Amino acid sequence: MRLKAIVFDLDGTLLNTLEDLADATNWALHKNGMPERALEEVRSFVGNGVRKLIARAVPNGEENPQFEQTFDDFKRYYVVHCQDKTCLYDGVAEMLQALKKRGFLLAIVSNKLQAGVDELYERYFKDTVAVAIGERPELQRKPAPDMVELALRELGVTKDEAVYVGDSDVDLQTARNSGLPCISVLWGFRDRKFLEAHAAETFAATPQDVVNLLTY
Numbered sequence: 001m002r003l004k005a006i007v008f009d010l011d012g013t014l015l016n017t018l019e020d021l022a023d024a025t026n027w028a029l030h031k032n033g034m035p036e037r038a039l040e041e042v043r044s045f046v047g048n049g050v051r052k053l054i055a056r057a058v059p060n061g062e063e064n065p066q067f068e069q070t071f072d073d074f075k076r077y078y079v080v081h082c083q084d085k086t087c088l089y090d091g092v093a094e095m096l097q098a099l100k101k102r103g104f105l106l107a108i109v110s111n112k113l114q115a116g117v118d119e120l121y122e123r124y125f126k127d128t129v130a131v132a133i134g135e136r137p138e139l140q141r142k143p144a145p146d147m148v149e150l151a152l153r154e155l156g157v158t159k160d161e162a163v164y165v166g167d168s169d170v171d172l173q174t175a176r177n178s179g180l181p182c183i184s185v186l187w188g189f190r191d192r193k194f195l196e197a198h199a200a201e202t203f204a205a206t207p208q209d210v211v212n213l214l215t216y
Helices: 018-031 039-045 050-057 067-081 092-101 114-125 146-155 169-178 192-197 207-214
Strands: 005-008 105-113 131-135 162-166 182-185
Touching: 005 146, 018 039, 018 050, 018 067, 039 050, 050 067, 050 105, 067 114, 092 105, 092 207, 105 114, 105 146, 114 131, 131 146, 146 162, 146 169, 162 169, 169 182, 169 192, 182 207
Parallel strands: 005 105, 005 162, 105 131, 162 182
Antiparallel strands: none
């Protein structure tokens, strides 16, 4: 069956959001008297949604009596500052345009809160991406297949007509749970060795590689 749709992860795949996530994390930690985290620590914490990010950053995680306050402070700061340093990775805009021009339907699925996804969608993706799904109360976060399945329904395609593109072990598991093949990008939050250890098989070193893999 001909491939019709491409489902993309957001953070670490299309957008480099790491510094803004780190700044918001450290602002919340500092405000609550907790030690700040290095950028590479935050890199290792992302991938399962912002609540899990803060649970990994806060000493003793959700068992810490200050966890909820710290998480609330993170969200308040991040909503205001989520685009201070965030930017498209080089070549991503051209990749999306090329794929749309070739007739592919494009979707984004992210563990970022839906409000944040909507804001980033309006700024970066509204001209190329048809569907953008973020964290919602009625959906399980990735690696559950809920977001991908909703995106495919909204695009009007089946899993046999789609491929998933992401940068992490969570993305690999999401693709498996959704019944989609996965392309793992190498410019994001995880390196090739880490991805290979999580059974990644198909890699893209640049956004153009994604186009080449899908339009051979």
